[in-house]
Amino acid sequence: MNDRVRLQTSCTLDQFSPVPWxxxxxxxxxxxxxxxxxxxxxxxxxxxxxxxxxxxxKLH
Structure with a gap:
């Protein structure tokens, strides 16, 4: 999956993570x-x- 995403977007799945932002x-x-x-x-x-x-x- 990671390879397919990288081929489509030039980014890895980890680079899509919103956590650091x-x-x-x-x-x-x-x-x-x-x-x-x-x-x-x-x-x-x-x-x-x-x-x-x-x-x-708060987290619900």
């Missing part, structure tokens, strides 16, 4: 994820939530 969020943000998504892992939402640098936040 969450550290830059400073505005209200709604994160969501669908089940069985080919490009994300189930723990991505938790990792993005953890990376958001705001103390007053």
């Amino acid at each position: 969450a550290k830059s969020l400073m505005i209200p943000t709604f994160l969501y994820q669908v089940r069985d998504d080919l490009y994300t892992r189930p723990d991505d939402i938790q990792a993005m939530f953890d990376n958001i640098p705001i103390a007053n936040k």
